[in-house]
Amino acid sequence: MSTPGSRRRRPTIYDVARLAGVSTATVSRALNDTGQVAEPKRVAIDAAVEQLGYRPNTIARSLVTRATQTIALLLPDITNPFYAELVAGIQALTLERDYTMLLCTTGFDPELEERYLRLLRAKHVDGALVDGLVLPPERIARFVEDGFPIVCLDRDVSSPAVPLVQVDNRLGAGMATEHLLSLGHRRIAHIAGAPARISEERLLGYQAALESAGVTPDSALVALGAFTETGGHDAMCALLESAPDLTAVFAANDLSAIGAINAIVASGRSVPGDVSIVGFDDLRLSRFTSPPLTTVRQPADEIARHSTELLLGMIAGRKPRKIHHLFVPELILRDSTRTPR
Amino acid sequence: MSTPGSRRRRPTIYDVARLAGVSTATVSRALNDTGQVAEPKRVAIDAAVEQLGYRPNTIARSLVTRATQTIALLLPDITNPFYAELVAGIQALTLERDYTMLLCTTGFDPELEERYLRLLRAKHVDGALVDGLVLPPERIARFVEDGFPIVCLDRDVSSPAVPLVQVDNRLGAGMATEHLLSLGHRRIAHIAGAPARISEERLLGYQAALESAGVTPDSALVALGAFTETGGHDAMCALLESAPDLTAVFAANDLSAIGAINAIVASGRSVPGDVSIVGFDDLRLSRFTSPPLTTVRQPADEIARHSTELLLGMIAGRKPRKIHHLFVPELILRDSTRTPR
DNA sequence: CTGTTAGCGCATTCAG
DNA sequence: CTGAATGCGCTAACAG
Numbered sequence: 001m002s003t004p005g006s007r008r009r010r011p012t013i014y015d016v017a018r019l020a021g022v023s024t025a026t027v028s029r030a031l032n033d034t035g036q037v038a039e040p041k042r043v044a045i046d047a048a049v050e051q052l053g054y055r056p057n058t059i060a061r062s063l064v065t066r067a068t069q070t071i072a073l074l075l076p077d078i079t080n081p082f083y084a085e086l087v088a089g090i091q092a093l094t095l096e097r098d099y100t101m102l103l104c105t106t107g108f109d110p111e112l113e114e115r116y117l118r119l120l121r122a123k124h125v126d127g128a129l130v131d132g133l134v135l136p137p138e139r140i141a142r143f144v145e146d147g148f149p150i151v152c153l154d155r156d157v158s159s160p161a162v163p164l165v166q167v168d169n170r171l172g173a174g175m176a177t178e179h180l181l182s183l184g185h186r187r188i189a190h191i192a193g194a195p196a197r198i199s200e201e202r203l204l205g206y207q208a209a210l211e212s213a214g215v216t217p218d219s220a221l222v223a224l225g226a227f228t229e230t231g232g233h234d235a236m237c238a239l240l241e242s243a244p245d246l247t248a249v250f251a252a253n254d255l256s257a258i259g260a261i262n263a264i265v266a267s268g269r270s271v272p273g274d275v276s277i278v279g280f281d282d283l284r285l286s287r288f289t290s291p292p293l294t295t296v297r298q299p300a301d302e303i304a305r306h307s308t309e310l311l312l313g314m315i316a317g318r319k320p321r322k323i324h325h326l327f328v329p330e331l332i333l334r335d336s337t338r339t340p341r
Numbered sequence: 342m343s344t345p346g347s348r349r350r351r352p353t354i355y356d357v358a359r360l361a362g363v364s365t366a367t368v369s370r371a372l373n374d375t376g377q378v379a380e381p382k383r384v385a386i387d388a389a390v391e392q393l394g395y396r397p398n399t400i401a402r403s404l405v406t407r408a409t410q411t412i413a414l415l416l417p418d419i420t421n422p423f424y425a426e427l428v429a430g431i432q433a434l435t436l437e438r439d440y441t442m443l444l445c446t447t448g449f450d451p452e453l454e455e456r457y458l459r460l461l462r463a464k465h466v467d468g469a470l471v472d473g474l475v476l477p478p479e480r481i482a483r484f485v486e487d488g489f490p491i492v493c494l495d496r497d498v499s500s501p502a503v504p505l506v507q508v509d510n511r512l513g514a515g516m517a518t519e520h521l522l523s524l525g526h527r528r529i530a531h532i533a534g535a536p537a538r539i540s541e542e543r544l545l546g547y548q549a550a551l552e553s554a555g556v557t558p559d560s561a562l563v564a565l566g567a568f569t570e571t572g573g574h575d576a577m578c579a580l581l582e583s584a585p586d587l588t589a590v591f592a593a594n595d596l597s598a599i600g601a602i603n604a605i606v607a608s609g610r611s612v613p614g615d616v617s618i619v620g621f622d623d624l625r626l627s628r629f630t631s632p633p634l635t636t637v638r639q640p641a642d643e644i645a646r647h648s649t650e651l652l653l654g655m656i657a658g659r660k661p662r663k664i665h666h667l668f669v670p671e672l673i674l675r676d677s678t679r680t681p682r
Numbered sequence: 683c684t685g686t687t688a689g690c691g692c693a694t695t696c697a698g
Numbered sequence: 699c700t701g702a703a704t705g706c707g708c709t710a711a712c713a714g
Contacts, residue, residue, distance in 0.1 A: 013691065013693095014692095022701085023700065023701040023702075024691090024693090024701090025693080025694075025703095026699090026701075028692070028693055028694080029694095029700090034694095035699080036699055036700095037699075037700085038699065038700085041699090041700090055462070055463045056691085056692075057404075057463070057465065057690085058692095059400060059403045059409070059465050059690085059691080059692090060404055060690070060693090060706090061692055061693075062400045062692095062706095063398075063400050063404055063690090063691080063692075063693095063705095063706045064694075064705080064706050065692085065693070068400070070443075078432070079422065079425045079625070080425075084420045084425050085420055087419050087444070087446075088419055088420050088446060091444070091445070100464065101445075102411075102441055102442065103443075104432070104442075105428075105432050112436075118396070119441065120441075121396070122396045122397065123399045124398065228625075229625060229628070230625075258626065258629050262628075262629040262630075262633070284420070284569075285596075285599065288570045288574065288600050289599075289630065289631070290602065290606060290630070290631040354708060355707080355708095363684080363685085364684065364686075365685090365708075365709090366684070366685060366686080366687095367683090367685075369708070369709055370683095370709095373709085375709090376683080376684090377683055377684095378683075379683065379684085382683090382684085397707085398706085398707050398708070399708095400706085401690090401706070402707080402708055403708090404692090404706090404707080404708075404709095405689080405690050405707090405708055405709045405710075406690090406710095
């Protein structure tokens, strides 16, 4: 019992060394399993550690090892459940590897993105996972050239030093649109996401699918949705105005699909009776909406695992062999789509 | 242009001092605005910093100042949008104050909670915001006595050194139940949360409201829901089995309410036609569900702001004056409740 | 107002 | 296998 509440200076490695009758070097070796230490000394050290309640000061350690056992995660919006699921996956792995995770939400603001990146480097974070950054590629690449490992998600920096891991957004958008097309829909609207690379990719996939089915894209059928429920709702209202004859919509993500459904229902129409809708992400939530949402699944867990593994590898000095890691999306059929009236 | 890609040692405060023709102490004072520095020297220092691209090493700084400008946030599940909203609020404030935030998800696991707390102290995080911990109060209090500032959310440690900030859970649960009662419902079920203090509080509020309305609680009307969509869904299925005559349900949070609605609809019943339902939290999402959810609002943003402010204050050495900070919940009426058939 | 001098707590040569 | 010595980069007395 080490007198609780005592405002005593926390024990250092010197205290342990003295109590165990060895040098600090030996204590350090014993504690970090680096180099050999005779058994009796090891025992004495363990006892001293125990008795003193000694905990190494990781700050001091970091100063000399130049490693903090901490990674950072930059993402646009933690309030989006897809990102939250990603975080959960990353967290699980960092926990396993005794890493700790700094979370920074950037809200698609390039200034903030760069500010955080600078800050993180100054804090000597070991590396960063950056999702959906809008910052120009050169600026991101510069950090990497500077010796700061980065793995990108949902945004290519096209540098051989910056791996990218993501679902194939264009393909997924194509799958969603083709599904609607195959049901017989022709007036298919799209609720786009916030201005960022994934939004473009999904829009492109949507347009390509339309064109290869012989239907010409109509700008009255596209509205901006910001990847949020509110954004989806408002976009849908606009769409219902600009193209009242639409029979289906592909929303850039599940959240905006949910907002859109609300708007559709509020307008007196039904889903999927009057308008079919497909989302993107396959949130855990989307199985439970009314109606359950047809959507394009991205494997959040695999993406989390793979990107983290990659980053940790880079931190350990391994060069990524593949620079692009593309996961294939999967169309999940539920009850929000059907053939048009 | 500082030769990009150069693997040169990063400049230190010594380099700046030498280039500016002053001592490191002066550089430090100039950079941190501590003590006076003559204008010409200041200019020279700024120029040297600029030319060298110098960035202070925060690790080294932390070693001497014993502060890391980092706080930690422990919470059960980032995948729950309520916590995500909390995180967003906290993040906003930490950004303002130049703090950085470590996120740790604990999944209601006391071992993990303690492991993280130890780790965070070893990392010399300046303080922690801990939400819904199930760890015994003494263990939490011990960290505080040890000089590690902690602010609790949704869980009282009943120590004058550990402030608590939360919504009045019991009151909120009472409001939800009374609302149902006032509509004329008598067979009101409850979907409880995961085993944690808030779940107990909300259950208590529910039972008290029932009793003061003269309806005797029936254990067949209570099921465990885990605070998730799936949990809510499964609990609802069980409830529909054990108490088929129920006409209303109070779910411990919005997520489980959403799962419950799905189960109700799947059973051939309608919401609110056959069964009314009220949630807790008022997620951003809950405005957009079908039907939009009647729920008890907790002010995530205010809770985030207040608790963070409090923690930052404690870190700065201020003693919290009030130890309990209870926010009052608000009943939000939407379309998931109505009078029973 | 400024420079000199000590550490902060630890890992790591380098001898032995 | 072990210890003495050094330094990571910075701030904080303490003199001047």
